[in-house]
Amino acid sequence: MAAKRKRHKPEFKAQVALEAYKGNKTINQLASEHEVAAVQVSRWKRQLLQGVPEVFGRTKPEVDPDALTAPLYQEIGRLKMELDWLKKKSLAMSIDDKRRCIEPDHPEMSVQRQCELIGLNRSSWYYQASPAQESAVNLNLMRLIDKQYTRTPFYGSRKITAWLNAQGYPVNRKRIQRLMRLMGIQAVGPKPGTSLRNKEHKIYPYLLNGVDIVRPNQVWNTDITYCPMPQGFMYLVAIIDWYIRYVVSWELSNTLDADFCIHALNCALERGEPDIFNTDQGCQFTSYDFLAPLQERKIRISMDGKGRALDNIFVERLWRSVKYEWLYTHEFQTVPELFTGLDEYFEFYNTERLHQSLNYKTPQAIHFA
CATH class of the missing domain: 3.30.420.10 (Ribonuclease H-like superfamily/Ribonuclease H)
Structure with a gap:
């Protein structure tokens, strides 16, 4: 029987999308911290960017001032409690020391919030002896691809695959094609229909044929x-x-x-x-x-x-x-x-x-x- 698809609340999606929009963490980090797929984080960020103009186009609803003050005082109390907790901790610590500072049974602060305050990735606190190997292997392959592509930008997926095989990485071309698409790179040179363009967008002509570039801002x-x-x-x-x-x-x-x-x-x-x-x-x-x-x-x-x-x-x-x-x-x-x-x-x-x-x-x- 297929596993039931997990449903996320709109508030949770908005929180993750805002963190992705801030750009202070990679998509992989956010996906690991919030225990969702990386493709979902990217999709929620895209939906946020597309929905912002609609939000600001709406008329402003009437708001009861008293309804705003109560949450404000609650937020001040929460921030004071978090500040008191931080004062007891030292931020100049190793990751192992930070792990030991986390209090999973804290009555008012979640593990996620404690990790944010002390500067520790939640995935690092949950880390066990055998982390998922696939993502780590792919990240390493992407670093190798990036270095080789920077040296030889005319290498396509076939040559990159052959080069990795020669370096002792038994990978197939399909995998390298997927990673290169994820990295947004392709070989420099003539190629049949591999440009990542949107067919609905207007394409302008090339204007630099025979043009001498002779000054700044030209x-x-x-x-x-x-x-x-x-x-x-x-x-x-x-x-x-x-x-x-x-x-x-x-x-x-x-x-x-x-x-x-x-x-x-x-x-x-x-x-x-x-x-x-x-x-x-x-x-x-x-x-x-x-x-x-x-x-x-x-x-x-x-x-x-x-x-x-x-x-x-x-x-x-x-x-x-x-x-x-x-x-x-x-x-x-x-x-x-x-x-x-x-x-x-x-x-x-x-x-x-x-x-x-x-x-x-x-x-x-x-x-x-």
Whole structure:
């Protein structure tokens, strides 16, 4: 007999979706902490983003002020109790020490809340000697795929599979195809119908044939890459100036939706405007909400055609620098650590790192010349 499907309350879904939207944890971490499937967390976050405009379009209901004060006083009392509990604990502890601080029989605080306050993943408290091996194996494979793909972005699933087999990992191509789709990567070069585009979105023509890129703010380009972490992964989007390699803006997300790409674009447009904005045909970049700010400013939109292997060469070089000079040499344990580390690297990349293609000058020196 098939197992009965578990039903989650709307309040629970909203809580998980809000945590996913904040982006402070990977989807895998949230799925483990709340004991749900990772695909459900991604779906709830997407539903939250789609439903927000409808919520703010409704008329505001009348609210009894007295009905608001009672929960407020209850919340103050709860926060005071949690603060008293925290004062008895030391946050500068190892994971084992933090595990011992958890009180499963506490009369007023759940294990989940105690773990949040002390900075311990709930899955770490429940951890036994033999954790699930499949997810750990897949995460390790994804790290290996990412490193090899960064070295050889022209490798597709067949060559990646053959390379992993040669390294002692007996995996089949179907598994590698699934992991590469999850990572949002595919081989650079001509390929039959593998672009992750939305057929309902409008595709703009490619405008850079025969165009000489000779000055800053002439052409901007954007792309997304995968960032491995000990417990899952994040996605990184960046917008760069083609001529001077200047990183205009960047953003992190735990899902491959368009929202974080739109945020990065709006931040970039606050600093300047290009003549042409070039993207690939990915569904994030062809969505109406992403293209609207460009259309409002009369910025010409260019999209790579199929088989244009060199269009993203400058962004691919940026990803190679980010990963080999920073991500692969640091062990970022949490999303806030990763965000701070990337912020530090991009500041270095723009203002201090010398570029041979720029006659050993920095992008910022040319950008503000």
